[in-house]
Amino acid sequence: MIDHVYLVANGDQRLSANRLCWPAQQRFEALLVAALEARGVTVTRAHPAETPEGHGFIASQAQGLTVFAGIPADAPVVMAEGVWMFSQQVLGGLLRHRGPVLTVANWEGEWPGLVGLLNLNASLAKAGRAFETVWSRTFDDDWFSDRLGEWLRDGIIRHDVSHVKPFDGSSVGGRAREVAGEVVAGIRARGVIMGVLDEGCMGMYNGIIPDELLFPLSVFKERLSQSALYAETLLVAEEEAARSLDWLTERGMTFHFGTDAETELTREQVILQLRMYAAIARMADRFGVDVIGIQYQLGLADVLPASDLAEGLLNNAERPPVTRADGSVIRDGEPITLFNEADEGSGLDALLTTRISRALGQPVETTLHDVRWGDADASGTVDDFVWVFEISGAVPPSFNVGGYAGTDSRRQPPLYFKMGGGTVRGVSRPGELVWSRIWVEGGELHMDLGRATVVELPAAETERRWAATTPEWPIMHAVLHGVSRDQFMARHKSNHIQVSYALDAAAADEVLAAKALAAQQLGLNVNLCGIQED
Numbered sequence: 191m192i193d194h195v196y197l198v199a200n201g202d203q204r205l206s207a208n209r210l211c212w213p214a215q216q217r218f219e220a221l222l223v224a225a226l227e228a229r230g231v232t233v234t235r236a237h238p239a240e241t242p243e244g245h246g247f248i249a250s251q252a253q254g255l256t257v258f259a260g261i262p263a264d265a266p267v268v269m270a271e272g273v274w275m276f277s278q279q280v281l282g283g284l285l286r287h288r289g290p291v292l293t294v295a296n297w298e299g300e301w302p303g304l305v306g307l308l309n310l311n312a313s314l315a316k317a318g319r320a321f322e323t324v325w326s327r328t329f330d331d332d333w334f335s336d337r338l339g340e341w342l343r344d345g346i347i348r349h350d351v352s353h354v355k356p357f358d359g360s361s362v363g364g365r366a367r368e369v370a371g372e373v374v375a376g377i378r379a380r381g382v383i384m385g386v387l388d389e390g391c392m393g394m395y396n397g398i399i400p401d402e403l404l405f406p407l408s409v410f411k412e413r414l415s416q417s418a419l420y421a422e423t424l425l426v427a428e429e430e431a432a433r434s435l436d437w438l439t440e441r442g443m444t445f446h447f448g449t450d451a452e453t454e455l456t457r458e459q460v461i462l463q464l465r466m467y468a469a470i471a472r473m474a475d476r477f478g479v480d481v482i483g484i485q486y487q488l489g490l491a492d493v494l495p496a497s498d499l500a501e502g503l504l505n506n507a508e509r510p511p512v513t514r515a516d517g518s519v520i521r522d523g524e525p526i527t528l529f530n531e532a533d534e535g536s537g538l539d540a541l542l543t544t545r546i547s548r549a550l551g552q553p554v555e556t557t558l559h560d561v562r563w564g565d566a567d568a569s570g571t572v573d574d575f576v577w578v579f580e581i582s583g584a585v586p587p588s589f590n591v592g593g594y595a596g597t598d599s600r601r602q603p604p605l606y607f608k609m610g611g612g613t614v615r616g617v618s619r620p621g622e623l624v625w626s627r628i629w630v631e632g633g634e635l636h637m638d639l640g641r642a643t644v645v646e647l648p649a650a651e652t653e654r655r656w657a658a659t660t661p662e663w664p665i666m667h668a669v670l671h672g673v674s675r676d677q678f679m680a681r682h683k684s685n686h687i688q689v690s691y692a693l694d695a696a697a698a699d700e701v702l703a704a705k706a707l708a709a710q711q712l713g714l715n716v717n718l719c720g721i722q723e724d
């Protein structure tokens with residue numbers, strides 16, 4: 191029976207984020223500690239809450255190693271995940287530690303704590319470090335109490351993951367089978383390249399696929415540098431970016447310009463973002479990469495505004511033209527598929543998704559989203575639990591209600607984006623969705639897939655969800671088929687989820703079947719995680 195735990199709170203590397211998120215973390219910790227103490231468990235915070243920096247988070251790997259070195263080797267550790275955090279800051283300590291580990295998140299949308307939890311869980315799974323996990327909104331509900339009690343008593347939590355079903359490739363026939371075969375043959379015929387600029391993003395150890403796992407698939411990484419992208423960006427003339435801005439505004443996209451670059455979006459920021467857009471297209475073309483990922487958040491964030499606008503546009507088939515030196519247009523009418531935050535699980539997935547969707551005559555756009563939060567629909571329009579999928583701004587405009595005309599661009603929040611830059615913001619249009627995730631565990635590649643429906647919610651409910659999360663970012667109201675909130679959380683091994691639309695439910699089922707089969711033929715372990723509507 192566990193009667194004493196050490197509590198660890200990992201944070202961001204960005205001081206501004208740690209300071210702003212600290213009050214919410216304190217509220218969460220108070221609830222968590224009260225829940226533990228109510229069960230007779232004493233709690234020692236493994237590092238001080240009061241610091242000269244003005245927050246009580248671990249903010250570097252060096253600090254993380256020191257904190258863990260001070261925890262008795264066999265002691266139980268509770269990781270309190272209330273914010274987005276950099277997993278490498280605690281991964282070393284957790285790998286060296288011998289005692290049981292419980293990761294806990296508060297079910298709140300204000301800061302990406304659930305996203306942080308899923309990142310840490312996926313990172314621990316990839317590293318082969320055992321852990322248990324749980325979450326709650328109030329920390330006094332029966333579901334949480336039962337699971338916390340289980341961990342304290344048995345050291346494990348038996349989550350319900352009965353929705354996970356090994357994929358039976360032999361069940362796929364017809365066009366889906368043909369297309370899977372064609373796509374796999376196409377990849378194997380020559381091999382394909384995944385471009386990645388400054389691999390590894392914000393501690394997303396889980397988002398790095400070892401090359402050795404990609405070689406057998408005939409997928410190879412081209413490692414590029416964000417410094418090269420910066421240089422390439424400066425080579426793009428401002429007039430070219432201004433033409434792209436005209437192109438976007440002519441199609442109805444709105445930019446909310448202000449004057450104070452510290453907190454508001456300025457035209458100068460957007461012009462730089464659109465120079466970056468052309469630069470990425472030219473680099474992708476020059477290196478012949480099939481998909482490309484940029485970490486942005488550290489390094490490039492110090493010299494250029496957010497990459498999200500460029501990323502969202504590149505992910506769209508219809509986008510401002512970018513020409514080569516000879517005047518020809520780079521991948522005209524095609525996306526240059528980009529994986530946000532250099533998350534290679536998403537990159538590999540996007541590579542398959544675009545090829546499968548194209549071959550089946552379905553929309554070729556795809557993006558990752560953060561699994562940010564979710565809630566019952568307060569308007570009562572939809573009975574199901576509705577997830578908030580929300581990434582920091584890189585969504586193809588074709589996803590949004592109204593396309594470009596329904597897309598606006600707001601300044602990225604200063605806590606993460608000191609150089610500013612606009613988002614690609616909108617509400618994802620209702621429709622049929624295939625979701626998936628590729629991740630690494632046990633030295634192997636795995637893929638989970640499922641079906642979902644994007645639902646329409648009343649404007650007031652959308653605003654409530656935006657206000658509860660990050661209103662500057664694009665939002666998707668997703669209802670996952672055949673998997674409950676807690677089943678999904680228990681299983682999912684990433685802070686991200688990959689999504690793509692199909693024209694109708696039957697087409698989405700076909701895309702899912704073809705994608706699952708192609709992944710299986712490439713050697714991934716494939717599971718279906720909810721394909722039937724409840």
Ligand SMILES: C[C@H](O)[C@@H](O)[C@@H](O)C(=O)CO
Nearest residue numbers: 274302305560582606685
């Ligand atoms: C800006 C933030 O750091 C976000 O990028 C973060 O919450 C993520 O998107 C993590 O997937």
